[in-house]
Amino acid sequence: MIANVIVVSALVLAGLFVVLWLFSSDLRRRIEEPKRHFQQQVSAYDEGIATNDTRSDEKG
C-alpha cells in the first residue's frame, strides 16, 4: 500500500509538471528565465571584481 502511494503520487505530480510544461509555450519560456538571470548575475559579479582589481592595480 505504502509503495503504491509513493509511486502514484510521485508520478502524478511529475506528470502534472510535465503536462503544464508541454501545453504552455509561455510557461516553457518563463521557466527557463532564471537560468539567464543567473548568468547575468554571475557575469556582473565577476566583472565587478575584475574592475575592482584593475583599480587596485592602478592605485598600487
Add this chain to the structure above:
Amino acid sequence: MSNIASAPGVETDARVESLVDTQLVYAHSIAALATVLISVLFGIIISLQFFLPDVAGSWLSMAWGRLRYSHTQGIMIGWLGNAFLAFLYHAVPVLAGRRVTSARLGRWLFGLWNFIVVIPGWLLVLSGISQPIEWAEFPPVIDAFVIVALVLAAIQFLPPFFRNGLEDLYVSSWYIIGSLVFTLLAYPMGNIMPELVSGAESAAFTGLWIHDAVGLFVTPLALAILYFVIPATTGRPVFSHFLSMLGFWGLFFLYPLNGTHHYVFSVIPMSAQMGAIAASALLGIIVIIVVTNLLLSARGGGWLKGDTGLRFAIMATIFYLIVSVQGALQAQMSLNRVIHFSDWVIGHSHLAMLGFATFAGIGGIVHAWQRIPWARYNAPALNWAFWLLTAGVTIMFIDLTLAGLVQAARWLDGSPWMDSVQQARAYWLVRTLSAVPITAGFLLVFYGLVTGPRGAGREAIEAARNTAKSAPATTPGQDHGREPAFVLRMSYRVSATAAIVFFCLSVFLLGVLPGRALDTQITDMSPDNVYAPSASELRGRAIYAREGCAYCHTQQIRYTDADMARFGAPTLAWEGQFDTPHMWGTRRVGPDLSRSSGTRSADWHFAHLYAPRDVVPWSIMPSYAGFFDGAADKPTQDARDLVAYLDSLGRVRELAWPDGDQRASALYPNDRWAQMSLNADALNNHPGRARITGDYPALADNAAVGGAQPWQTYCAGCHGAQGRGDGPAAAWLLPRPADLGQHAYSDDRLAQVFWHGVAGTAMPAWRDLPPGQLAALAATVQSFRQAEPAMAVTEEQLATGESVYNANCVQCHGEAGNGQGFAASELAMAPTDFTRVRPHVGHSVTVLVNGVEGTPMAPWTDRLSEAEILAVTHYLRTFFGEAP
C-alpha cells in the same frame, strides 16, 4: 528583477565586491580543510586497525568505535558543513543580489559551528560521551547546538531569497532553501526520535535519518554547488531549467521516502520496506535526469583541461550518477539480500560523501576562492589535488566494492566467519593505501589555497572563460506576461507545499505507521513477563554503545536464508523492546550478536576482550585491555558489565521459546515474515554454540590438505601450537584448555567435540568448518598424542581401582565409564567419557590430586590414598574403546 546589475545598491563594482563577505568564505574554507584533514586522520587510524588492530594500544580514546564516530561526524558536520557554509556566503548574495542577513551573525555562526559543535563534539565522543545512532553520533547536548546553528543559518541565508518572486529563483537557490528548511526538520527527527522509542521503531527513525542526512542536507547543497559552478564557469546557462526543477522536486519528494531501505529484510513492516524500495528506484530515475542535465550543461567547458573548480564539479556529477544508480540497485531485494552489511555499502557511502559531496564541496570552495581578490591561489597545486583525489576515491570505491562481494560470497556459502575476515584483509590494506593519494590531495587543496600569488584566482577565471567555448548570447530577462509567471509561481508554491507534505508523509509512512504496527506486534508476541535487563547488563549496554560495537556487530538476524542458516530465527520486534536506542547496526565485520547469550563462556569473552588475537589468532577486533587490571582474569566492573550484556543478548527469546513462539505463531497465521521467524528450525544457529547433547556427523574420510593452517587459525590460541593446552589465552580460561598430548581420543569423540563443543567450557563448536577441514583437525589432534612409558599394572591394582571407582566416581562418570552417571545430567559440564577419552596416567593422577579448576571435578586427596589414586587411574583407562 533580481540580477545583480539591476539590483538596487549593487550597480557599482565596489558594491559588487562588498556583496560577498569574503572573510567568512575564507574562514569556513580553512575550517573545512582543517576538519577534513583531522577526519581523514581518524579514518586512516580506523582503516589501519583492520589489519593492525592493536595500533591504538589500549587507549580507549583512540578505540575503533570512538574514532569511527568522530570520523563520520567530522566529515559530515566539520568538513561538508563548513565547505557548504563557505559556498553559501559566496553564492547566496550572487543568487539573490543581496547580502546575507548579518555579518555579525555570520561570525557567531562560524564560532558556534566550529567551537561549540565540531570540536566539543569530537572531544566528547573521544572521551566516551556519544550517541550510538549512525550519522548522529555527537551526543544530544551537541545536537541542541546543531539545531540552534541550523536556525541561525536559516536566518542568515533565507531572507535574501524571499525578497524576490518564487518564479525568479534559480535552481541553486531552490536547493539551498530546500536544504536549510528540510535539514531543520529532519535533524531533530533523526537525532532525537531514536532516543525516545525502542528497538525496531528506533531503527525505523534511524533509517529515515541516515538517508535524510545525505538526501536533505548533503545532496541538495552539493547540487546547489554543481548547478552554480558549472554554468558560472563555462559562461553557458544550464541545459534546461525545467529539467533541473523537475529533478529538484523529484529529489525532495523521494529522498525522505528512501530511509527504510537500510533495513530491508528486517522486522520493520514489509509495506514500509517496499515503499522505500519503490522510492529508491524512482529516485534513481530522477538522478539520471539531474545528471544528464548537468552534463549537458557542462558541454564545451573543456573540463579535463579547464578550470579546477569546474573539474571538481563535473567529477562530482559523475560520482553522483554512479552512487545514485548503485543506491537504487542495492535497495532492490535481490541485490540487497547479497551485499547488505558488507563493505560494498561502505564503498557506496564513501563514494557519496568522499566522492560526490566532497568533490562538489571542493568545487564550490575553489570557485568562491577564485573570486576573493586578496586570497592566494596556486592553480598547479589544485590541479594535482584533483587528480590525486580522483585516483584515491576511485581506488577506494572499487576496492571496497570488491571486498564487499568477497565477504558476501563467504557469507552466502556458509564458510566460517573468519574466512570472510581473512579474505577481506588484502582489500582493507588497499583501502588504507588509497588514503595516501586522498590525504595528499586534501593537503594540496589546502596548499593550493594558501600559497601562490594573491589574486591569482582572477587569472583562473579568465582562463576558464577562454577555455570554454563562447557562450550563446543570453537574452536579457523578458517579461512574458503575468499569466505564465503566475502559473509558475503557483506551481512552485504547490510543489513546495507538496514537498513538505512528502516529508511529513515519509515520517508518517516510514516511521509512525510502522511503529504502530510494531507496537501491536510487540504487544501480541511478547511474553507476559519479559526478562528485563539487570543494572549490570544496562551498564554493559551503555559501554557497548559508547565503544561503537554495533558498527561491526549487528544485532538483527535478517529474514534471509543465509542469516537463518548462520545465526538462527530472524529477530522479532519484541526482542528489542528494551533497546533504546536500537543497536541493530548496518555493517558486519564480526558476526551478528543477536543470539550471543550462552554462545561463549564468560572467561572466553574476557580473554577475547583483553587480547582478541590470543583467542582467535586471525581476529581483527581491537583489544579492550583498558577494561582490565593488567590481565584477562582481572576484569574491571566495566568488563564484567559488558560481558553480562553480551550474555543477555537473545536471552528473552530463548526463555520464551518454543512455547512463546507457538503462541505468537497462532496469532499471525498469515504473516509470511513472522512465520519465517516463528517456525525457524532453531532459535540459535550460531555455529560456535556448545551443546551438551545431540547428533553429530562422523568425521569425513578425506581430510583436507593443510591441517596445520586451520589449527593455527582456530585452535592454537587456546591449545597452543603443539596442542599442549598452553596457547596465549590458556592461562585465562577455566577450565584450562586440554593438553592434547596427555590424552588419547577416539575419532568419534573428536567428531562430537567439533560438532557440539564442550558445554560449560570455553571450547566452542566448529559446525561451520567444512567436513574435510574437521577431519584434518582431528588428524592434527591425534598427532599431538605423546607416547606413554610402559607401566606394569597388577590385577590387584585394577581390582582396587574398580572398587574405588564404583564407590566414588560412578555417580558422574557412570558404571561403564561413559560419563553418563545418574548425577551427570545435573552438571553444567558433561563428565569425561572414558570410553572415548583415555588420559595419560600422569595426567589422571594430577587431576585426582588437584581437581580441575572451573569444573565440578574436585581433588580427592582427602578421601583417597596415593595407592588408590594410582589404582583408579589405571582402572578408568580400561574403559577406552569398550563402548561405542
